[in-house]
Amino acid sequence: MLHIEKTIxxxxxxxxxxxxxxxxxxPEMEGVIKQILxxxxxxxxxxxxxxxxxxxxxxxxxxxxRPCRRRAK
Amino acid sequence: MKDEKSSFLGRLRGRLAADEMFHETEVQANRLGAxxxxxxGLILVLILILTAFGVFLLPWESVFSPAFQAIVEIVLLLxxxxxxxxxxxxxxxxxxxxxxxxxxxxxxxxTHKVAILMVLPVVFSxxxxxxxxxxxxxxxxxxxxxxxxxxxxxxGMINLNIVTMPAGTxxxxxxxxxxxxxxxxxxxxxxxxVNTLLYDYLPKWLMFSVTSVISCNIARRGRDMVVTQHDxxxxxxxxxxxxxxxxxxxxxxxPNIYPAFPDRTEFDIYATMDPxxxxxxxxxxxxxxxxxxxxxVMADVSGKGVPAALFMMASKIILANNAMMGKSPAQILTxxxxxxxxxxxxxxxxxxxxxxxxxxxxxxxxxxxxxxxPVLRRPDGVFELFKDKHGFVIGGMDGLxxxxxxxxLEPGAKLFLYTDGVPEATDAQGQMFGTENMxxxxxxxxxxxxxxxxxxxxxxxxxxxKEAEQFDDLTMxxxxxxxxx
Numbered sequence: 001m002l003h004i005e006k007t008i009x010x011x012x013x014x015x016x017x018x019x020x021x022x023x024x025x026x027p028e029m030e031g032v033i034k035q036i037l038x039x040x041x042x043x044x045x046x047x048x049x050x051x052x053x054x055x056x057x058x059x060x061x062x063x064x065x066r067p068c069r070r071r072a073k
Numbered sequence: 074m075k076d077e078k079s080s081f082l083g084r085l086r087g088r089l090a091a092d093e094m095f096h097e098t099e100v101q102a103n104r105l106g107a108x109x110x111x112x113x114g115l116i117l118v119l120i121l122i123l124t125a126f127g128v129f130l131l132p133w134e135s136v137f138s139p140a141f142q143a144i145v146e147i148v149l150l151l152x153x154x155x156x157x158x159x160x161x162x163x164x165x166x167x168x169x170x171x172x173x174x175x176x177x178x179x180x181x182x183x184t185h186k187v188a189i190l191m192v193l194p195v196v197f198s199x200x201x202x203x204x205x206x207x208x209x210x211x212x213x214x215x216x217x218x219x220x221x222x223x224x225x226x227x228x229g230m231i232n233l234n235i236v237t238m239p240a241g242t243x244x245x246x247x248x249x250x251x252x253x254x255x256x257x258x259x260x261x262x263x264x265x266x267v268n269t270l271l272y273d274y275l276p277k278w279l280m281f282s283v284t285s286v287i288s289c290n291i292a293r294r295g296r297d298m299v300v301t302q303h304d305x306x307x308x309x310x311x312x313x314x315x316x317x318x319x320x321x322x323x324x325x326x327x328p329n330i331y332p333a334f335p336d337r338t339e340f341d342i343y344a345t346m347d348p349x350x351x352x353x354x355x356x357x358x359x360x361x362x363x364x365x366x367x368x369x370v371m372a373d374v375s376g377k378g379v380p381a382a383l384f385m386m387a388s389k390i391i392l393a394n395n396a397m398m399g400k401s402p403a404q405i406l407t408x409x410x411x412x413x414x415x416x417x418x419x420x421x422x423x424x425x426x427x428x429x430x431x432x433x434x435x436x437x438x439x440x441x442x443x444x445x446x447p448v449l450r451r452p453d454g455v456f457e458l459f460k461d462k463h464g465f466v467i468g469g470m471d472g473l474x475x476x477x478x479x480x481x482l483e484p485g486a487k488l489f490l491y492t493d494g495v496p497e498a499t500d501a502q503g504q505m506f507g508t509e510n511m512x513x514x515x516x517x518x519x520x521x522x523x524x525x526x527x528x529x530x531x532x533x534x535x536x537x538x539k540e541a542e543q544f545d546d547l548t549m550x551x552x553x554x555x556x557x558x
Contacts, residue, residue: 055375059420062469066420069470 001025004032005049011041018049021057030060043068086162094303095202098295102200103159106168107151109197113175114147131183132250135228139182143175169198169210177221184225184269185232188277191218192284199288202295211285219274226269227262231255235268316351316379323352323382326389328359331524339432340367343523344550345531347543354381354423355492355546356389360396367430368396371444371490371550374423375466384421388413388467392427402427402440403477406467410442414471422468426490435482435554440475442467445493446508448515452485452555456515458508484555489515489526494545498534501541506534523551 002025005016013036021029037043045061047053117140123129124136150171157164176190191214198210225231231252238244238258246254256265324346333342344357354374362368370392374381391412395405405427413423426447428439439447443466449459464475482488491511498506514533515526527549534547 055422058422058466058469059375062422063420065470 002028004029006032006036008036008040011039012044013040013042014044014046016046016049020052021050021060022052022054023056026054026056026060029057030063033060033064037064037067089162089166094299095296098200098202098299099165100160102197103154103164103168105200106172106197107154107159109193110147110150110154110168110172110175114144114151117144117147117179130250131230132253136182139178143178146171146175146178165201165206169194169206170213172197173210173214173217177217180218180229181221181225182229184222184229185273186230188280191277191281195281195285195288199291199295202292202299204289204292204296207285207289207292211282211288214281215278218278219270222269222274223266226266227256231265231269232273235272236264319379319382320348320351323348323386326386327356333359334361337432340430340555341523341553342367342369342551343527345527345548347547348377349494349543349546350378352379352382353377353546354385355494355548356385357490357548357550358389358393359550360393362396362399362429365432367432368393369428369430369488369490369550369552370396370425371447371492371548372423372425373444373492373494373546373548375421377546380419380421384423384468387416388423388425392425396427396429401477402429402438403475406440406442406464406475407473410467410473410475411471413468417468420468422466424466424492428488430482430552430554435484435486437480437482437488438477439480440464440477442475443469445491445496448489448491448512449480450487450489450515450519452483455519456487456489456512458512482554486554487519487523487526488552488554490550490552491530492546492548494547495530495534495549497545498538498547499541499544500538506537510537523553526551 001019002021003018005014005018007014015032017029019025033043043064045064050057120129120131121137121140124131124133150168153167154164172194176187176193179190180187194214195207195210198207201207226235233251233255236255236258242258244254244258327346328344331343334340342359344359346353346355346357348355354377356370356372356374358368358370358372360368370389372385372388372392374385374388388409391409392405395408400408406425409425423442424444425442426439426444427442428437428447430437439461441447441461442464444463446458446460448456450456459480461478462476465473495511496506496508500506510533511530514530517529517533518525521529530549531547
């Protein structure tokens with residue numbers, strides 16, 4: 001199961017997912033990131049609270065960094 | 074009969090025999106019909122017994138004969154069902170007609186008393202999921218019960234109010250049932266019959282017609298369900314056979330002919346891939362770039378099944394093409410990454426270890442993109458993890474540059490590559506096999522040939538996992554450098 005700690009201050013977002021990031025919970029993480037992405041200028045992920053991450057979870061993180069890199073250019 | 078198809082029986086069979094997909098439905102419905110007949114027969118026997126003991130007030134003489142005939146018919150029908158084990162194309166019409174006749178006998182015997190019997194055959198017919206059959210049963214029931222009601226007007230049990238008498242009429246019962254007195258009261262057979270049909274049969278028929286509509290609806294819905302299920306089954310079977318074909322295609326893509334290079338005695342190489350599902354995302358590859366350079370690849374695509382398999386085919390070909398151009402491992406991975414990232418909307422990625430062996434010197438130049446540590450056994454040593462530097466996975470981020478390193482193989486050295494399916498093989502309690510167990514299995518017999526080493530590791534994994542289902546693809550490769558015996 002997944003619980004996401006979310007803090008947004010002055011357009012800077014800090015996300016700290018806790019628990020498991022796998023095929024079942026990845027869509028939830030993806031939804032949160034999609035939702036906050038338009039309004040922020042920086043995104044920090046603290047993954048220390050994850051006990052397990054699968055390739056589905058890694059794909060969500062990779063998908064998140066793509067629009068960030070594009071905006072950074 | 075010259076030609077079965079053109080004979081009457083043949084044509085009848087053609088019309089009645091169900092499509093293959095309804096055959097099971099028909100047999101099940103026949104079985105239900107036999108059950109209905111059995112229950113009806115038992116109830117009839119019970120009625121006869123209760124009448125004989127005076128519990129039911131029915132005139133024995135008019136009850137016994139039709140009831141007995143009905144029981145005989147039931148027994149014969151049941152015997153026929155048993156004989157063909159409920160499976161014959163002519164059983165369906167036989168059962169329906171038989172059921173209508175049995176119930177019509179009872180209607181003729183108990184006329185006024187039995188409204189429900191009329192609907193039973195048509196409700197039962199809906200079990201065959203054929204609207205045409207239900208309509209046929211409705212028409213037959215209508216006609217037959219019309220006749221049995223007319224018969225029952227003078228021979229069965231009638232409503233005492235079936236004829237109107239002038240006010241003040243007195244009737245004297247000469248013994249027996251009041252119904253007989255009414256019948257003999259001089260109204261005449263014609264009036265009895267007409268009134269029974271009008272005031273008994275007609276209301277019953279109206280209610281029956283509603284049941285008929287309901288049964289037709291059930292038949293049609295049932296038919297639709299059977300057809301839908303059949304289509305689904307056909308689709309499933311097609312997909313399964315396509316997957317089997319895909320499994321063969323994928324297996325053929327990986328080099329699997331051994332000995333791989335019979336005329337090259339400087340080294341020996343062996344590799345296997347066991348997918349968890351029909352198709353998988355792990356792959357290995359080895360090929361000669363030129364006379365003095367052997368390229369080896371061990372890779373693992375994210376995920377499993379068909380998507381991973383498709384990505385695997387593309388990645389394998391891109392890596393091989395880049396390697397055949399004579400590039401260095403770092404350049405191969407860099408260029409492959411760029412190519413793969415440009416067509417990767419689904420964000421798939423693949424971990425890769427790629428090494429090029431210079432056969433004359435034993436020098437291996439390699440690069441690692443997020444893959445497991447290779448295992449190295451130096452001559453007269455044991456198998457140990459070789460902790461190389463990892464780049465990022467291929468397909469994850471565009472524009473990355475990969476780095477390579479060198480390691481020397483002396484004659485007698487062995488290199489073992491694998492995917493995470495080996496150390497992460499899980500048993501029923503959720504425990505993982507682990508790299509320690511993997512090294513132990515290899516070190517069981519350090520001098521074994523590559524194919525035997527792989528068998529030893531496989532046996533160790535199987536012994537650990539036992540009955541638990543294989544969760545991930547199991548892929549391994551072993552290279553032995555130095556003269557083959």
